[in-house]
Amino acid sequence: MARVPKVLAEYAQRRGFAAEVTAVERPSPSLLRIAFHSPSLRSRDVSPCDVTAFRVGENDFRHYTPESHDPDAGTVTVVVHDHGRTDAPGLSLIESLAPGSEVVWCGLDSARGFRWTSPSAALAMGDASTLGLMAALTEQANAESTRLLVAVETEPPDREYVTGLLPEAVVLPAAEEPGAALDEWLGEAGERIRSLAPRVAYLAGHGGSIQRQRQALRTRHGLDRRAVRTQPYWATGRTGL
């Protein structure tokens, strides 16, 4: 629901819930971490892959993924990639937030087909926009003793922070071309993927990269089509997904 008629945008916002920003951090040069609090976050389950949408204009929304959820405190954190583009209303909204700001969370659900299914072993791949998702998947996998291999690419100055955030993950310095670092890793990771034997692969982030990686997982690594779940987060030259 990135762009919808105004009447639907208003309906979505009315059905949402207000959350107050309690903290804003920039833990590394191109990442922002926002903490929200709401009584509505106390009474609900949040699964990895659940996402919300923030209204950024009359007709427009942008999507974000919880990184962590504390149901007792009613808090959620979100990690946002500062992708540096101007004329980007989602990033402008995020950068305008300060403790005390209020944002309406329009929904908190997973997209059909891209949700946690408690696999015994899983692979997850993504870029800087997916770090919250990767942290949430890691927490859930640890809680369920799922064997999870995460591979992410991040802007080089963020690599140290991301390695601390995802200590078990493969953290690659992103090249200029989105997805190129992950493509290269996939080309070399045959043995690691074979020994993991993932039941599910979660691919999120840049749309074009996900398509290439899905193809590589199927043709080079032998994963079944139904085992590869994809969720594009952004696409070159397109606004909002």
Ligand SMILES: Cc1cc2nc3c(=O)[nH]c(=O)nc-3n(C[C@H](O)[C@H](O)[C@H](O)COP(=O)(O)OP(=O)(O)OC[C@H]3O[C@@H](n4cnc5c(N)ncnc54)[C@H](O)[C@@H]3O)c2cc1C
């Ligand atoms: C289900 C879902 C969950 C998401 N969760 C998160 C999340 O937790 N954290 C997060 O950071 N993002 C997340 N995203 C991605 C985020 O919604 C997009 O990056 C969105 O385009 C940002 O909106 P914007 O207004 O800043 O930029 P837009 O107005 O949408 O785009 C402006 C320009 O910036 C480019 N652009 C947009 N995003 C990126 C990027 N990440 N890197 C490089 N170029 C980009 C576009 O191609 C376009 O040219 C999610 C997206 C989806 C669909």
